[in-house]
Amino acid sequence: xxxREGKKEYLDMQIPExxxxxxxxxxxxxxxxxxxxxxxxxxxxxxxxxxxxxVIFAAGLNTSAAFAETAAGLPVIGGLARVLTxxxxxxxxxxxxxxxxxxxxxxxxxxxxxTEAVNQEIEKIVNxxxxxxxxxxxxxxxxxxxxxxTEEEWNGRQMDILVDYEVKYQKDPxxxxxxxxxxxxxxxxxxxxxxxxxxxxxxxxTLSDVLGDDWKNIANEEIDRQIKERIAADPSASFFGYGDxxxxxxxxxxxxxxxxxxxxAEGDVVIVFPKYEIAPGYMGILEFTIQD
Amino acid sequence: MKDKNYQLTVDALLRYQDAMYRIAMSTVRNADDALxxxxxxxxxxxxxxxxxxxxxxxxxxxxxxxxNEAIDHIKSSGRELLGEENIPESPYHxxxxxxxxxxxxxxxxxxxxxxxxxxxxRYYEELSLREISEVTGINLSTVKTRLYKAHKLLGADxxxxxx
Numbered sequence: 001x002x003x004r005e006g007k008k009e010y011l012d013m014q015i016p017e018x019x020x021x022x023x024x025x026x027x028x029x030x031x032x033x034x035x036x037x038x039x040x041x042x043x044x045x046x047x048x049x050x051x052x053x054x055v056i057f058a059a060g061l062n063t064s065a066a067f068a069e070t071a072a073g074l075p076v077i078g079g080l081a082r083v084l085t086x087x088x089x090x091x092x093x094x095x096x097x098x099x100x101x102x103x104x105x106x107x108x109x110x111x112x113x114x115t116e117a118v119n120q121e122i123e124k125i126v127n128x129x130x131x132x133x134x135x136x137x138x139x140x141x142x143x144x145x146x147x148x149x150t151e152e153e154w155n156g157r158q159m160d161i162l163v164d165y166e167v168k169y170q171k172d173p174x175x176x177x178x179x180x181x182x183x184x185x186x187x188x189x190x191x192x193x194x195x196x197x198x199x200x201x202x203x204x205x206t207l208s209d210v211l212g213d214d215w216k217n218i219a220n221e222e223i224d225r226q227i228k229e230r231i232a233a234d235p236s237a238s239f240f241g242y243g244d245x246x247x248x249x250x251x252x253x254x255x256x257x258x259x260x261x262x263x264x265a266e267g268d269v270v271i272v273f274p275k276y277e278i279a280p281g282y283m284g285i286l287e288f289t290i291q292d
Numbered sequence: 293m294k295d296k297n298y299q300l301t302v303d304a305l306l307r308y309q310d311a312m313y314r315i316a317m318s319t320v321r322n323a324d325d326a327l328x329x330x331x332x333x334x335x336x337x338x339x340x341x342x343x344x345x346x347x348x349x350x351x352x353x354x355x356x357x358x359x360n361e362a363i364d365h366i367k368s369s370g371r372e373l374l375g376e377e378n379i380p381e382s383p384y385h386x387x388x389x390x391x392x393x394x395x396x397x398x399x400x401x402x403x404x405x406x407x408x409x410x411x412x413x414r415y416y417e418e419l420s421l422r423e424i425s426e427v428t429g430i431n432l433s434t435v436k437t438r439l440y441k442a443h444k445l446l447g448a449d450x451x452x453x454x455x
Binding site for chain 2: 001002003004005006007008009010011013015016018019020022023026027030235236280281282
């Protein structure tokens with residue numbers, strides 16, 4: 001006999017109809033997920049500077065009509081800062097669809113120059129992101145046709161660029177803002193920025209400010225513990241250098257001054273690792289909440 | 293060109309999904325499990341498309357993910373992969389000369405996994421020895437040894453192109 005004699009039977013194996021449906025679902029889901037982008041901005045103030053600001057706020061109410069008007073528009077917070085939409089538009093420019101809600105922080109007390117600098121940075125991130133996405137799309141389209149692609153194959157594909165924001169947490173004196181920037185076409189990439197700001201004194205908070213002098217050990221021990229916990233709870237979870245993952249050179253060892261974080265609705269520190277930093281890409285962006 | 297690779301991966305998933313299923317099914321011998329394995333493999337491929345080194349090797353790359361998922365599935369059920377040392381005394385004693393294609397396919401499916409996977413990749417999915425080595429993560433000479441042993445076990449004629 002010849003082993004190949006079994007080939008026809010092998011290839012005739014019955015393929016469940018469900019297979020193609022499931023494959024389509026996986027691809028669709030993956031595309032959708034790639035289009036969801038989140039960028040988070042955080043603003044936090046200390047109690048001491050909040051008290052100082054509240055005094056100024058009270059004075060301001062009595063002396064400035066414009067200031068009173070501003071304060072009346074504040075949803076919850078007492079008057080330290082609020083988030084406004086500075087640009088809102090939905091437009092199509094050729095093949096590119098723009099859906100933009102760009103936020104800015106209005107500082108009614110404390111160091112206005114500082115929040116102004118943050119606003120400029122948000123503005124710059126949004127502009128750079130949009131410009132780069134448009135450039136990528138144009139270059140891709142040029143390459144597509146330059147390499148013999150046809151209009152039919154191009155099939156009217158478009159790029160969606162989305163910028164949006166959401167106030168995540170608002171409890172005097174803390175304000176937490178989430179900024180979302182997304183692009184979607186044949187593929188997409190994700191970008192998140194975090195700001196942990198002391199609005200009144202005009203500086204960015206560090207992990208040391210929010211976790212104390214022993215911040216490195218506190219964060220490292222908790223992250224290591226949670227990684228092990230997640231691997232134990234989910235057999236498909238994988239982190240570089242843990243369990244049977246052999247990529248030890250990329251294993252998580254320690255947080256640093258550059259490690260990204262934000263504060264969640266409970267005020268807990270949440271440490272964030274970008275995709276691919278401490279785990280395979282399918283694990284996505286990873287967050288670790290460090291409880292007090 | 294990361295974005296190009298993403299589209300390639302999507303195209304390859306659509307093109308090779310039946311083959312992915314056949315390989316998974318041949319390895320785990322259960323349709324529901326095979327579906328789950330293909331689904332998990334597709335997700336992994338889409339997550340890791342940027343790791344695809346060369347678009348030419350996309351088929352081997354996808355099959356490798358499937359084989360790894362299938363092996364993980366077997367291991368998670370608490371057993372090791374069956375190798376040549378797990379072959380019962382004389383399982384293939386029927387006369388080898390008058391087997392139908394169906395009998396041959398069935399006999400192949402009864403081989404221990406470590407021999408079965410190279411056999412179906414070589415003779416049914418028509419991969420090269422090098423590709424089988426990439427897919428299974430075993431070296432070239434071990435691939436050859438296993439194919440040879442599979443022939444012996446099945447009482448199959450060694451063809452000139454058996455390798």
